[in-house]
Amino acid sequence: MKFSYSWLTEHLKTNAHFEEIEKKLTSIGLEVEDIQDTGKAYKDFIVGQVLEEKKHPNADKLKLCKVDIGKEKVDVVCGAPNVEKGMKVVYAPVGSTIPVNQIKIKAAKIRGIESYGMMCSEYELGISNEHDGIIRLEEKETIGRSFSEIYGLNDIVIEIGITPNRQDCLGVKGIARDLASAGMGELLERKISREKGSFKSPVKIEIQDNKICSAFAGRYFRNVKNTESPEWLKNKLKSIGLRPISALVDITNFVMYDENRPLHVYDADKINGKIIVRAANDGESFLALDEKDYHLKNGMCVIADEKKVLGLGGIMGGESTGCSTETKNVLLESALFDEINTAKTGRNLSILSDARYRFERGIDPNSTLKGIDLATQLILEVCGGECSEVELAGNIKENKNEVSTSSSYISRRLGFEVSDKELISILSSLGIETSQTGDVIKCSIPSWRQDIHGEADISEEVIRIKGYENIPTSNIRLKSKINKNILNYAQKKLMKARHFIASIEYDELVTFSFTDSKNCEVFGDINKLKIVNPISEELDILRPNLLPNLLQAIKKNKNRNFDSFSIFEIGSQYRSTFPEDQLNVACGIKSGIKTEKSWKNMQTEFDIYDVKQDLTSLIDYLMPGNKKISLSNDCPSWYHPGRSGSIKINNSVIAGYFGELHPRVANQFKIKNKTNIFELYLDELPNTEKKTTNKPVLNLSDFQIVTRDFAFVIDKKVKSEEVVTSAFKVDKELIRNVEIFDLFEDDSLGKDKKSIAIKVTLQSNEKTLAENDISEISSKIIESVEKSTSGTVRS
């Protein structure tokens, strides 16, 4: 909401400095967002008169002018098509700054001719978009007079943010009233003469649906002249960025910004019969003042005549009954439209208008007739003519809110003592009448404050006027804890996973929860993930998986010359757009160069064993202690079918996958390097919340450790893990470790064969192992491995 300081002082008698008022506005909740001292911005611009005008010798479109600016006569080169001899213009001298582009005017040669200063258009001065020519001032203007005085710009324009509850401050008067309540002066009542009217309005009004419009006051004016508005009115509107149109329209705008009372004027000669306020029917349409056709739906509030729709109640008038300079007879409307219906209609048709903005926030019912009075006075003064009696349809219900409270309630909420006396005094400054019975203070809320419904609202009014800076500061540390844990097990798991993964060289990324459906068919059912109003086509679904955005990130960074990627994200992915279908996943990618070629190392690339190790050590970190991990080749379709695995913990659900990205998916994301990924479904990890801080008992043996190596030739398709587990199970006590230390494939071993060598570590808890103990267990190991792998030991 914009208003000028001079406008404010028409409603507020104050001795306060502007700076005080500025501070107070913010401190009572009317946050000052911008202040423009237009007097300052326009102080250099003055009235000049063109004395001579001739063609520039070196340029067809430029003219050489001699301009009288009072104290001297200057040469100005001008490109405006409308410049002519005798014209009064706005002159910007050398050294002044043009508001629209902040360019400082210098004396300069333009196509070889000296030019001192500039003649300005409205666009250049930042007061409108008019840039077809320079401003033509009225003949009567005195040369040398300050331009800001003429346009009423010698003022300070204040822009404040109005929170949705403060409908009362959508008019300058309301702002003045709130400042007066906060001790900034005295609210002045505008003197409005109350015309009775000399005849009955020929246009009757009928409200068919009083739910959507509870009251409609109309007044007929005959023989008006819809001229240009007087300067004071035009300047007032211009000062807050509104374009003056014609006296009738300007007057309604003025009343809206002054009193927060939206009005509308109809060209009465274009109304067929009576005005009918009713709900629209599906299929009706009308051409609004913004020159757009709107298709209406059942229930929208329309103002119609006996033939057609004239306007949308509380939102926008129609083209057909709009007032023009020819308009002779006028119907003025001041009505009360339903808040919710107005909001719904406006949203449905996407119409933003000042009227809608006000009606959906709630309008003071008492402004209905006051608005008619103020507008009447101005119309008669500016446009002449005579007015009818006011025709009122419906009821203006004042429905005053009543709220009971007490100083103890207010004190308890605010955190400091507020006495009955102080409470009552603050409330009365706000126009809230009170009566006290015992401790209970009954408040009668004035009609302009539609936002005060309960005691909590009263507490806000009190602290707002008293000042938030007066709230004391209290300690919040507790004597005894109320929460057993700050983070629960699942939350700790997420945090631990994040730090662990970053500690093994991955960079954490945070990407959007949306992604592009075009890349996601392989990852999930994109039809279940649609966003109705996406920010762009490329972000049209909730991500079914963390991978698409991470793969995009790889592609982007590849273009930035990165060739080694270790990135991860921990976040949610979605099965559908129901709230409960959200999963926590950790997803890591290693792709490209693992070790750079250097004086010490050969270049190596990441492969699936890197991500497998990262995933298994992550699981070990999150789930320390004994667990059974089993691997299978059963992986989702975005993995390379032969180079991927899934991890099952304790034979329950699959907790994660690792492997190479399927070449087809890689291709889709235009990634050429092998991309190795792991995914850990953190919600699926079995809960291992610590029951005790004790660690398991540790048994240490001091007897000698022996190692023995074995090599087996087995079929290629037999998994190496089979060799390890079949060796292990021979003696769980003596065999401490089994490790694969060599693997090779060669035709000399036979077709589709491979050789696997293992190192077995043996140690007893009871004795030093003798040679015959060792050879006994060795033959058992050979027997077991041969049996379960159908392989043979190599000697």
Place this chain on the structure above:
Amino acid sequence: MKDFRELETEIKKASDKFTNIESINEFKIKFLGKKGIISLEMKELASLSGDERKQYAEKLNKIKDSVLKIIASKTEELNSEELEKKLNSETLDITLSTSKSYGTIHPISQVIEEVITIFGDLDFFVAEGPEVETDYNNFTALNTSEHHPARQMHDTFYVETETDGMPNVLRTHTSPVQIRSMLKQKPPIRLIAPGKTFRCDNDQTHSPMFHQVEGLVIDQESNMSHLKGCLEIFLKTFFETDKLNMRFRPSHFPFTEPSAEVDIGYTKKGNQLIIGEGEDWLEILGCGMVHPNVLENVNINSNEYQGYAFGMGIERLAMLKYGISDLRTFFDSDLRWNKHYGFSPLNIPSIIGDLS
């Protein structure tokens, strides 16, 4: 009997010729070996009698000791020489190096962990809710009815699923976690709820996805002065400053009454923002006393219980504390940015150690 003086001379002579460990061994065998000179002399002692034997034995043992000493000291001497030689030949160029890189923690995660650490110390637990929310939890239960003008300011993303006849939304703030938590738990309640939030807005200063942290305290006495105290501790600890100008301004949120916005003071030094002191104000968060209607919506008696709530933007906190200038870079996945602004994984925020 031999003259021992001769033996001593011979020992001296031989010991001057040591050049390596082998010559020491030869020396040892020559004098102390089974058939060594001293050993043979020892054997001969048996043939002597009484006093003479004692006298000679004493002398011979002294000589034997001196030989052992020579062996020990010469061995040590030679070993040191050997090591010295070896060391002189074993040099590496220390200016060569191999590299080891660590990963990084994203600033969003870092700031969320810092916030949790500070509030955890004040006995707030961490609550959660889903990112897709019901219209009821996101708006209606928070005293924001269907046609409330505040709804339009939220630029809500809608999805195709519905709950109770209303389309589900991507939560526009973390406040619905208040509703979920209060339905689960009776007062006293102290919680924070960090998480992702979404609004259909995308420009220089808005991202369609961003992060907030919600705070909620409900008990029998918490009031505006506690809210002020709570935020003061938090902001001072977070910005790691003892001096902090803080300003409460009236504002409006449908779910709090009174509502306030909080500004903190700052000064600009060159390109750097110094948070805490100064004449200029930066808006940092919104807060207020929980509206009685919200409490009634979750079946908490608003005559018995009251409390406060607050919400702030994680990105804003991160930008102000760590000097990150552009909101949109957080989600741009530019690895140069991540490596520059990211944090060490070992740098877990702590109250006893460092917060950042």
